[in-house]
Amino acid sequence: MAEASQSHNRAAEAPRNGGWTIAQNWRSYTQDEHDRWSRLVARQEKLLPGRACDAFLEAKETLKLPRHCIPDFSKVSDRLSRLTGWRIAPVAGLIPDDVFFDCLANRRFPAGAFIRSERALDYLSEPDVFHDVFGHVPLLADPVYARFLEAYGKGGQRALSRGQLHNLARLYWYTVEFGLIRSSDGLRIFGAGILSSPGETVFSIEDTSPNRIAFDLFRIMRTKYVISDYQQIYFVIDSFEQLLDQCYQDFGAFYDRLQAARDIEPHELLPDDHVITTGDLRYFRTRH
Numbered sequence: 001m002a003e004a005s006q007s008h009n010r011a012a013e014a015p016r017n018g019g020w021t022i023a024q025n026w027r028s029y030t031q032d033e034h035d036r037w038s039r040l041v042a043r044q045e046k047l048l049p050g051r052a053c054d055a056f057l058e059a060k061e062t063l064k065l066p067r068h069c070i071p072d073f074s075k076v077s078d079r080l081s082r083l084t085g086w087r088i089a090p091v092a093g094l095i096p097d098d099v100f101f102d103c104l105a106n107r108r109f110p111a112g113a114f115i116r117s118e119r120a121l122d123y124l125s126e127p128d129v130f131h132d133v134f135g136h137v138p139l140l141a142d143p144v145y146a147r148f149l150e151a152y153g154k155g156g157q158r159a160l161s162r163g164q165l166h167n168l169a170r171l172y173w174y175t176v177e178f179g180l181i182r183s184s185d186g187l188r189i190f191g192a193g194i195l196s197s198p199g200e201t202v203f204s205i206e207d208t209s210p211n212r213i214a215f216d217l218f219r220i221m222r223t224k225y226v227i228s229d230y231q232q233i234y235f236v237i238d239s240f241e242q243l244l245d246q247c248y249q250d251f252g253a254f255y256d257r258l259q260a261a262r263d264i265e266p267h268e269l270l271p272d273d274h275v276i277t278t279g280d281l282r283y284f285r286t287r288h
């Protein structure tokens, strides 16, 4: 993902991205919806100490994400943009890949403006305001992570043009969504898919089922993933610097090598893996 620049996009919030950005319309949320946000935050905050990485917990405070009402994107964006130049762009749900990457490449994070229904409190497949703003936005205040995600957006644009998106999407999945990071006190979570899920917050750190192995870019790009269930493998980075260093390159040569390499199943371990914990795959066996 070469070409990531440190320049921030300070363009005013004008209609852009082919009209995929909507108005958040903060006043239209009901009291029920604000309450739902509060309960989701409270439930998650009980579980995060000792499991979420420090950078996430600190950034959440720095950004002053409100606990008792759905955040006003423009207020959070004003704080965030002073730190790293990122802003939140409200969207109605999933947006096309090219629009998504264009946003990231310009330090705009597309965030669902709606909140999940009461029935879907534990899990929904669409990215809503809790997953996007509570899960993803805090780390955008970390300068190194901020550069990594911008570089990912630029890499996404190139992957699309090469027809290699399925490989690059795995990198996003196993880092931005479901990544773990080492700390001096043990493994910690930085992936937003985990940080917005109470079940997986505990599972990813404590369960004996999943394999946990050291981050390896080529290995990740070969590894299939399953959506809508806990992961059978987690990749562990040493630091955001490592993630940025590894990803701050043009993946062209990688993609050529990938053509010749077979895909790896999510539960598989390979002889070359740097294994951190070997899973007993107990959970996996009950599901397959």
Ligand code: HBI
Pocket: 091, 093, 094, 095, 096, 097, 100, 110, 111, 112, 127, 168, 169, 172
């Ligand atoms: N749209 N709103 C939204 N959020 C995403 O995470 C997202 C998307 N569109 C496409 C997309 N993700 C994928 O391209 C990436 O996960 C690779």
Ligand code: FE
Pocket: 127, 131, 132, 136, 177, 192, 193
């Ligand atoms: Fe996400």
